[in-house]
Amino acid sequence: MxxxxxxxxxxxxxxxxxxxxxxxxxxxxxxxxxxxxxxxxxxxxxxxxxxxxxxxxxxxxxxxxxxxxxxxxxxxxxxxxxxxxxxxxxxxxxxxHPEPNLMGEGAKEQALVLMWHDMATLEGYLGIQEVYRNGQEYFKGRALAGPQGYEQIEALVDRGRKRVEVFFDKLDRRLGESPYVALDRFTYADIAAYVYQGFAKRAVGTDPAGGRDNLTRWSEMIAARPAVNTATS
Amino acid sequence: MxxxxxxxxxxxxxxxxxxxxxxxxxxxxxxxxxxxxxxxxxxxxxxxxxxxxxxxxxxxxxxxxxxxxxxxxxxxxxxxxxxxxxxxxxxxxxxxHPEPNLMGEGAKEQALVLMWHDMATLEGYLGIQEVYRNGQEYFKGRALAGPQGYEQIEALVDRGRKRVEVFFDKLDRRLGESPYVALDRFTYADIAAYVYQGFAKRAVGTDPAGGRDNLTRWSEMIAARPAVNTATS
Incomplete structure (x- = not known):
């Protein structure tokens, strides 16, 4: 490469x-x-x-x-x-390619990046997926990714919406005490949370950054990164 | 420490x-x-x-x-x-404490350990949790871990059972081509899959190792490790 x-x-x-x-x-x-x-x-x-x-x-x-x-x-x-x-x-x-470092240097940083990534994925992303894949005609019989068919479960749409709100409230609180998600600098945890936030906008139909000031500030800062722009435009 | x-x-x-x-x-x-x-x-x-x-x-x-x-x-x-x-x-x-190494040495090993850990968690563990927390009186109003209350969804019990079977079939196939889950030696991916298998036995009520020969062989080998014995007995 x-x-x-x-x-x-x-x-x-x-x-x-x-x-x-x-x-x-x-x-x-x-x-x-x-x-x-x-x-x-x-x-x-x-x-x-x-x-x-x-x-x-x-x-x-x-x-x-x-x-x-x-x-x-x-x-x-x-x-x-x-x-x-x-x-x-x-x-x-x-x-x-260790530079620029995106997954933390040393034990504590690595653990924090992994912790915030996993929380964002298990709490945020899975909640968005529940809304997205259980509520649309398009995903009938494919409510989970992969080759197996899984039927949609309507109750997961509401549960997912609740999980999404809970997670983005948590993220907003975190971003009130730290400039970036896991550390005081940009990491993979920011990449994950930023992508999930954009996905929530499309999939859940509400903007997680709306009304959450810390999340809004952070989200604008991430969007302004040249690499993020290159990769998402 | x-x-x-x-x-x-x-x-x-x-x-x-x-x-x-x-x-x-x-x-x-x-x-x-x-x-x-x-x-x-x-x-x-x-x-x-x-x-x-x-x-x-x-x-x-x-x-x-x-x-x-x-x-x-x-x-x-x-x-x-x-x-x-x-x-x-x-x-x-x-x-x-890098020794003994449990998360892989170098790029490819680390990626494989992480990949198998994440698949085991997202496909196996989450499926078991669906069965476990949506089917028991004990978890009423607490169908997801954490401080928020989430109601049980009955349909997740059946879906979870299906996911568990699909995942343990996949794991059994993998263990037919590799002595351990991620690499040719014991890693964190084995720890995760082994714990999930024991959890499935208690939570889903069927033994994933029953009828899956590769999984049975591997499971007995992991159970015989002194550290596993110390930590689980």
């Missing part, structure tokens, strides 16, 4: 198949968006294949043969290993 | 309040059990306070003042920082 500023060399390498790593992406989905922002912050560019979830391309035989979980993002390594789960993929790049 | 084999010195330190780190634990709950096994594998002993979830001690004013999420495990550091989320707490100890 190469840095963005080496892009002529990069294109040559891709053309000559010297880089066989592939990133499977879909721009509208929240989980691959986390990885895209992460890569842009690290100034890395990876050969990317778009898998159109709207056209159910993740369920195609070709994709399932590579990624049996039928989920995005996925990262195919040079040795053929396929990684799924956005956090695992970001960890891979963090180890190979 | 100290190694178990320094325990006379350790007891002295605790008595003299030279060690102020505190681990908040409850032996019957799956998440703190992951941390207990992790610590035992690292041969570490931490001053521990039992918070009896059966007696709702996690909802006491004293505990909530320290741990607003009302969840276990929690780790209070010497500087007063409180960490929650089992994975974050384990990461903290992994950084301070």
């Amino acid at each position: 190469l840095r963005r500023d080496q892009s002529i060399f990069f294109e040559q390498c891709v053309a000559e198949r010297l880089v066989s790593m592939q990133f499977y992406d879909f721009r509208l989905a929240p989980s691959p968006t986390k990885v895209r922002i992460f890569l842009a912050e690290k100034n890395l560019e990876i050969p990317t294949v778009i898998v159109n979830l709207r056209k159910f391309e993740q369920q195609s035989a070709e994709f399932l043969a590579k990624v049996p979980s039928a989920t995005l993002p996925a990262l195919e390594l040079d040795d053929g290993t396929v990684l799924v789960e956005s956090h695992a993929i970001c960890r891979y790049f963090e180890e190979l | 100290l190694r178990r084999d320094q325990s006379i010195f350790f007891e002295q330190c605790v008595a003299e309040r030279l060690v102020s780190m505190q681990f908040y634990d409850f032996r019957l709950a799956p998440s703190p059990t992951k941390v207990r096994i992790f610590l035992a594998e690292k041969n570490l002993e931490i001053p521990t306070v039992i918070v009896n979830l059966r007696k709702f001690e996690q909802q006491s004013a004293e505990f909530l003042a320290k741990v607003p999420s009302a969840t276990l495990p929690a780790l209070e550091l010497d500087d007063g920082t409180v960490l929650v989320e089992s994975h974050a707490i384990c990461r903290y100890f992994e950084e301070l």
